Amino acid sequence: MGKVSASSSAHAFKVACSNCNLRELCMPVGLNDQQMQRIDDIVATRRKIKRGGSLFRNGEAFTSLFAIRTGFFKTCVATEDGRDQVTGFQMAGEIIGLDGIVNDHHTCDAVALEDAEVCVMPFDRIEELSREVTPLQTHLHKIMSREIVREHGVMLLLGSMRAEERLAAFLLNLVQRLHDRGFSQSELVLRMTREEIGSYLGLKLETVSRTFSKFAEDGLVEVKQRHVRILDTDALKAIVNSQQA
CATH class of the missing domain: 1.10.10.10 (Winged helix-like DNA-binding domain superfamily/Winged helix DNA-binding domain)
Structure with missing residues (x-):
């Protein structure tokens, strides 16, 4: 399937986080209406990815985090002998794309395992807003911490079980x-x-x-x-x- 990148003409339209039934899963609780509106203004588009299509590729420039609205993804990296090594599975309500923060480019492929839809969260604007809205900053830290804990869990899984x-x-x-x-x-x-x-x-x-x-x-x-x-x-x-x- 063809790659879908941030610069593509993928289907995009306005969406309000405040009206989303997954809000409690991927957005911090306790925001007032004004703070929620500011996040709504940033998370302005959704993108649809067909089954087998890529949300992003290893080496691609990192610009956004993605909140999965519907569907299921796998993240994977190509091994030296050409095989795909699966590094994780992500579902609706989870954030994907954190791998790109460190070096400003993605370090894995994210592939849709079924038709999916994601909300695009431009990282520079999210980062800027998180400095002003403390609950958002705390939430981002929790997401990153959860990813570290997950990695430790996988290491235990592969190392001793x-x-x-x-x-x-x-x-x-x-x-x-x-x-x-x-x-x-x-x-x-x-x-x-x-x-x-x-x-x-x-x-x-x-x-x-x-x-x-x-x-x-x-x-x-x-x-x-x-x-x-x-x-x-x-x-x-x-x-x-x-x-x-």
């Missing part, structure tokens, strides 16, 4: 994030392939499939293609915590 622990932790994290957005606490549709899950978790495709099958045989989950129903949350948590026992 067995395949069963990695997949159990992945499923629990995913369903919790979806539940925070009002979805079921036990059912989810995987927007990513088994291969992409394996890339993220440092597992071979066969291992991911075999582990899903084991979970199903043990009565922990019910799997129908990309539909997953968690039948025993406590058992999955026990698997994740087994190494600490």
